[in-house]
Amino acid sequence: MLLAASEGFGGVRIVSGAPNITEIVGELGAGGQLVGVGDFCPEPLPKVAGVRMRWEEMLRLRPTRLLLMDSQTEDSGLTLCRALHLPVLILSFRSLSDIPANTRSIANFLDLRLTGEAVASAFERRLGALPRVTPARVLYVLWWNPLRAAGRGSFIGEGLARLGLRTPVEGDGFPQISIEQVAAWEPDILLYPDDAGPPPKIFIAMGRWRLFSVPGDLWNRPSLAFPRALEGLAHELEK
C-alpha cells in the first residue's frame, strides 16, 4: 500500500494533486514514490495542492514527476515546470472511460505501462461483469441544497447505465434541478451519498420512490474503486 516516505525508490519523487490520482498511483504500486499529495488526500504526506497547485510548496519536495487535475493548473506554474524540465501530466476525470484511460496515461507517465494495462483492464472487466438488475428509473442526488443530481453523461450516470438503470437527468455534469422536476420524472429509486446528510422530509413524504443511502467516498469520485460501488448497489437492489 502507500508508504509515508520522503525518499523515493530509484530517485523517482512523485507529487499528486488530487485523491483520484493518488489512488491510481497507489494501485500501480508506485505509492512509495509519492512525496506530496493534495489537500484532500488521506495519506500522511505533505499537502501541496488545493483548488490550485501550490507551486512553491510543491517544489520544496523536489519532485521528479508531477500529476495534477486540469482545474489545478495555471500558466505560471506550467511555465515553471517546463523551465525546470519537470514532467507534468494533466488529467481530467469526467466520464467513466476516463478512469481506465487515465490509469493507462499515468502508468505510461511513470514507466509502469504493463502494470497500468493490467489495472485498467481489470477495471474494465469488472465493469463488464456487472449484473443487469431489474430496469428502473434512478436519480442520483449529489447533494440536497442546492439540489444537484448526476446527469446521464456523468460517470455516475454511465455507471448506473451499466447496471441497466436509467437516469432521466440530461447532461454530462451535475446540474441543479428542482423538486418539481423530480416529481415529474417519477423515479423508482433515489440514491444519495451518506455524507450528504439525511434527505429532507419532503422527499420522504412524496413517498413514491425508494430512498437508498450509498457510501459517499465510493460514489462521489471517479476512482478505480467505482465498480465496487456499483456491485454493492446491485447487491442491495436484488435483495
Place this chain on the structure above:
Amino acid sequence: MISLRDVSFAYPGSRAPQLDGITLDIPRGSFVGIAGPNGAGKSTLLKLLAGIVETRSGTIRIEDMPLSRMPRRALSARVAWASQSPAFPPSTCVEDFILAGRFPHLGFFTPMSQGDRDIVGRYLEALDLVSMRRTDVMDLSGGDRQRAAVARTLAARAGVVLLDEPLAHLDPRHHEMIYAALDSERREGRTILMTSHDFNALRRLADRLLLMKQGRILAYAPTGDVSRSAWEGLFDVSFEEIRTGGGDDWIIPSMRRP
C-alpha cells in the same frame, strides 16, 4: 454685438418650447439685466449663448459669426458663463478653482504662466477671497463659494460675460463687491448679461433690461424706459415706486395686508 433671430429652444423630448421666437440685438459693451418669473427661459437663454445647448431653430451670431459654427474653445474664449448652481469639486482650493477659468486660453498643454496667476490674483482681491485662496472650496460658506464661481467666470477675461443669478446667497457687503467688479468689467468694454431675481440690482447695474415671460420677450429697452406697468405685467403683481433716502429709485411689490 450679439444677435438672435427667431431663436426657439425646447429640451429634447419636450414639445412645449422653453424659448419661442426670440429676436434680440445686444450691442457690444452693454450691460443687459434679465428678469422674469421662474420658467421664463432666462437661464436657457444664457446657456444658448454659451453654446451649452443648441437652438431648435433660429440663429445666434456673435460679431457676425454664427455661434453654431464656432469651435468649442474659440467660443469659450469669447463667452464666459456662470451657472446658477455651480458644482464644487472635492479637495480643491479656491485658487485652483478659479484657475480653471483660464482653460479656454490654455487648453490641455500650455503651461500656466505668471500672467495667468496674476489674473487670478486680481479677481481674488476684487471679490475678497484673498484670505481664502488656499482654503478647500467645500469649507467655504455659500456666499463665499458663489463669489469664487463669479471670480472664475471673470478670470476668463472673455468679451461676453453671462451670469445666472450671481447675487444669490450673498450678503449686502458682497453685493457691493460684485457690483463694483461688474462695473469695472463693463468699463473695460465687456458685454455683460445677468439674470437676477433682485430687480432693483438689475435696474441699478444694467443699461438695458430684458423682461422675459414664458419663453418670450415681454420688453427689451434701456433701463430708464421700462415702466412700472411692464414690471407689473411681468410678475402679475402690483408694484410701488419708492425713493430711498440715498436717492435711488426702487420698485417693490406692494403687499396688501389681508
Place this chain on the structure above:
Amino acid sequence: MNWKNRIVRFGLPAFLLALFAALSLLWGPYPALSGLHHGDPRAWAVLIHLRIPRLLMAVFSGALLALSGAVFQSLLSNPLGDPYVLGVSGGAATGAVLAALLGLSRLGPLPALLAFGGAVTTAFIVYAVATAAGRVDATRLILSGVLFNALHTALILFGMSVLGPRELGGVVGWMMGHIGGATLGQALTLAAGLAVLGVPVFLLHRGFDLMTLGRDEASALGLSVRPFMLFAYAAASAMAALTVAFAGIIGFVGLVVPNLVRQFWGGGHRTLLPLAVVWGAVFLTGADLATRLPGMTEVPIGAMAALFGVPFFFWLMRGWRR
C-alpha cells in the same frame, strides 16, 4: 509645487513600493534566497516564473485599477465611482463563466480574451444605452451600469448552476481575484496597457479637473465634453477590463485609493492621477504580501484588498464634509 514637496509626495509611495517589491521577491514557501546562493536552479525558476510575474501583476493591476477608479470618479463626479460600477466586472465575469461552460482550457489566452471581450462589450452597451436617452450624464451612466450588473449577476448565477462543482470552484476563485497564475508575458501586457492607456489619460488631466466642475461648466470653459467623456470612459473601461481579464475581480482598489490620494494630496488631477497609479501599486502589492502570512495563504487577493480597503474607507468617510 516646489521640488522638495514633489520628492516627498512621490518618494513615500516609491519607497514603500520598493520595500514591498523586495519582500515579495524574497519571501515565499520556497527558500529562494538561500537557493540562489547555492546555485539551486529551482530558486532561479521560482523567481523568474512565479515571484516576478506575480509582483508585476500586483503592481500593474493595482496601478490600472486605481487609475481607472480615479477616472470614473471624475467622470461621474462621484467619489463612489469605481471600475466596476459601470458593469465592467459583471461583463468580465460572464465572459469567464462562459469560458468555463464552453469547457475551454483554463490555460492560455482564451479565458482572458473572453473575459476582456465580455467586459468591453458591456462597457460599450452601457454607454450606448445611457446615450440613447439623450445627453450622457453621470446619473444615466450609473443607472445603466447598475442595470447591466444586475443582468450579469443573473447570467452568472444561471451559468454557475449548470457548471460542475470543480469548474465552479475555479470560477468562484477567479471572481475573488488571483494574480499568482499569470506569466511574465501576461504581466507585461498589463504594463503595456498602463502605458498605452495611462499616458493619454494623464496628458489630458486638465479635462478631468474641468469635469469635476460640472458638465455644463466644463463645456462652457472650452472642453468638448462629449468626445472627452467617451475617451475617458473607454480608457477607464479598457483599463479595468484588462485587469479583470488577467487577475479576476479585485475590488476596493479602484474605490479607496483615489479617494485616499485626494484626501491627502488634493483633487488636482495632475498629481491625483500619477499618485493614484503609484499608491494603487503599493496597495495591491501590500495586499499580496499579506496573503503570504501564515494562515492567510488561501485568502484570495480580492478579499484581502477588501479587508484593507474597508477600514480605510470608513476612516475616509469620517473626514468627509458634505
